[in-house]
Amino acid sequence: MPRIAVDVMGGDYAPDEVLQGCILASKEIKSTLVLVGNEAVIRQKLKDTTYDSSKIEIVDAQDCITMEDHPVSAIRSKKESSMVVGLNLVKDKKVDGLVSAGNSGALLAGGTLIVGRIKGVERPALAPIIPTKTGNTLLIDCGANMDAKPSYLTQFARMGTVYMEECMGIKNPKVGLINVGTEEEKGNSLTKEAFKLLKEDDKVNFIGNIEAREIPAGHADVLVCDAFVGNVVLKFMEGFGMWVFSMLKTEFKRNFITKLAAALIMKGIKNIKQKFDYASKGGAPLLGVNGLVVKTHGNSKREQIYATILQTEQFIEDQLVEKIASKFS
Amino acid sequence: MPRIAVDVMGGDYAPDEVLQGCILASKEIKSTLVLVGNEAVIRQKLKDTTYDSSKIEIVDAQDCITMEDHPVSAIRSKKESSMVVGLNLVKDKKVDGLVSAGNSGALLAGGTLIVGRIKGVERPALAPIIPTKTGNTLLIDCGANMDAKPSYLTQFARMGTVYMEECMGIKNPKVGLINVGTEEEKGNSLTKEAFKLLKEDDKVNFIGNIEAREIPAGHADVLVCDAFVGNVVLKFMEGFGMWVFSMLKTEFKRNFITKLAAALIMKGIKNIKQKFDYASKGGAPLLGVNGLVVKTHGNSKREQIYATILQTEQFIEDQLVEKIASKFS
Incomplete structure (x- = not known):
């Protein structure tokens, strides 16, 4: 089964709306969701929510990249942020994709710096x-x-x-x-x-x-x-x-x-x-990166997080990253 | 009294709609309109139209720059076109402004090449x-x-x-x-x-x-x-x-x-x-040129030609070109 990481601490309405979007999506997808963020906060927020715990994991990340952070410096210095931890999960193939509503510039920089480019692609x-x-x-x-x-x-x-x-x-x-x-x-x-x-x-x-x-x-x-x-x-x-x-x-x-x-x-x-x-249209993939990274609007609420997770599962099934790579090999 | 030249042969609906716009405007403006284009065609078109002939002059121009012409070559080679003749009237201060719905690229090139830039302005x-x-x-x-x-x-x-x-x-x-x-x-x-x-x-x-x-x-x-x-x-x-x-x-x-x-x-x-x-909003002036050149939409009909002529008269009254020049002196 595919595994999709979600940057729970990224976005204007994080973590509440991101978490609610995850819960909604978990009911419809085959994938396991890997919630990346402050574990104590996540557990506290999910305390009174019913969800299928077999489809949700939590990976602790104590730090958080804010919308005001400088993209490249944040990626380099905030190693424990939910975004960087999520990107490393993609890089290490521990998940099949990452969804984030966080700082766009940082996600773009991190896609290239951490996950890396597909061979032959100059710029994602x-x-x-x-x-x-x-x-x-x-x-x-x-x-x-x-x-x-x-x-x-x-x-x-x-x-x-x-x-x-x-x-x-x-x-x-x-x-x-x-x-x-x-x-x-x-x-x-x-x-x-x-x-x-x-x-x-x-x-x-x-x-x-x-x-x-x-x-x-x-x-x-x-x-x-x-x-x-x-x-x-x-x-x-x-x-x-x-x-x-x-x-x-x-x-x-x-x-x-x-x-x-x-x-x-x-x-x-x-x-x-x-x-x-x-x-309802979900997010936008960062194409050209050697792993699936999907950006959704900074002001995403649960509906958009939900739509983006479903879309990400579809990208995984369609083998989007692999098929792009095959065009550059 | 100010004098405004109009490129009668420029635009998708030239010369008919341009001429009708001129007639409409001539009833409301103080300026004299100088219709630049094929004189025989203009006279034929205006034959059955009533207008105040003291406010309308015709300057003959046998050629015409089309929408498909290459801008710079057209300005350089079509010396007898209505646009080039009109731009020369501006340059020689025989009129206080030119209105054209013709080939945008050509008008922009002609503004610089024929009328010239205001001293100190790098690019109009x-x-x-x-x-x-x-x-x-x-x-x-x-x-x-x-x-x-x-x-x-x-x-x-x-x-x-x-x-x-x-x-x-x-x-x-x-x-x-x-x-x-x-x-x-x-x-x-x-x-x-x-x-x-x-x-x-x-x-x-x-x-x-x-x-x-x-x-x-x-x-x-x-x-x-x-x-x-x-x-x-x-x-x-x-x-x-x-x-x-x-x-x-x-x-x-x-x-x-x-x-x-x-x-x-x-x-x-x-x-x-x-x-x-x-x-109803008229056209757009080419700012930075050492004379008044006003571009109106290629698909202008009489209403827009009319509005652009009134606007051009206003630019003349407001001394737009002179006041821009004073900021660069």
Whole structure:
């Protein structure tokens, strides 16, 4: 049976919501959950909770990396933190994957420094799924590589292709490059050079540049970009979406008539909101690392922790890491 | 009286919609409009239209830069194009400003190559206004500088400050740097270095990094970034907004009940849509050029051409170019 470690002390709502997410997930998964964190605190919190103890283990980790810690220094100095202990469990193959809602920068740094890269991968990348008209698109990289080289982007394309093929069941996934125009010569020096490399890579079904306006159309299954651009797209989508829904709420609450309208269209609004329900979509794997490390949103509550654990079990079954490694061997 | 040139042959709906926008604007402005384009075509199109001929002149330009033309080569080779003729009118001070919906790259290149930069400005930048919770924010740069240097960003901050102060009446505008985190050490090499420069610039009210999630909140009056990131934010906002509204439309059209809801909330939806009505907001000036060049959306119809001409007259009255120049002297 697979074993999944969870960084119980990482995230804005740790440890309570993380633990509740674990309990929820333990009822549905085959894997054993390895809760990594302060054992006394965990035992105290779980005291009044009923759960299947055969599916839950605890690994003690007295320290904790906070959201304010400097990523690399924290990984290097906080050896007893739940995150570092969890990453070492992955490295030592004592678990098949790690889920963390903790400090993103630290997790990314730790993925590379502790677990290590897959041979042939220059830089691991964080790859969340974003909703689009046609379904879902993988946005890679959203985390690690702020100053990317063109070759990184082609590697992201390969890793993203494996993900969409193996985990999302998409045959020959279409790969697009986020750019400022559709023509080959458009862009900054990074995208111009990456375009050339992607065009020549026969391991990737490259469909060309995708302008930001066309991202929601979902023409591509995998969108590659440097982490700065990926972060801007991901976070702006979140912030802009919240703003639009808050404006709608204001309009619906205006008076009796608009409140009636709200009641009549409630289901429709829920349909739309569901598309942007990040909590139900789980987290994002750090692809290119020689072990499974899955990052979930810092503000994750139990539902998202639960979804991310289920997703992680799926990644293990799909042998995501092994299949990426096979593309670089 | 001011004189405003309009590139009649530029844009997806040129010349018809551009001409209609000019006629509409001519009824409200004090300026004389100088229509630059194929004179025979213009006269033919205006034949059955009533307008105040004392406020409209025509300058013949037989050629035309298309949306597909390579920017720099087009500016260099198509000397008789409406855009190049219009830019030369600005350069020779025969007009006080130029409005164009034509090939963006060509207009940006032409602004620098023909009109020239303000002394001290390294790179002109395209600066549109985007809607935010608190009102409007200037997004600079959105066009010209795909591979920016840190010093460009501080210059954008200064130019944006002048714009918001002089044209939007905002005292001591707050300047933010689009970044992937709020802390000073976050970002790519460009933003890390730009942060240091902005912090030290006493001509700019720098409030720090703004994460993409916070862009809609409108904490900053001026948001600086390189043109790649600016383009991604601007275009993604457009595409994502259109998608959300199209989903709403689908839900409202579902059945009798939802159609009733639509009727009851119609006004509210219009209120929201108005915030994103780019047509009414006009265009974006190319700041840093030693003359007034205003770009409006390639798909502009008469309303947006009209709005951009009125906005351009306002820029002339506000002496936008002169006031930017005074900050660099």
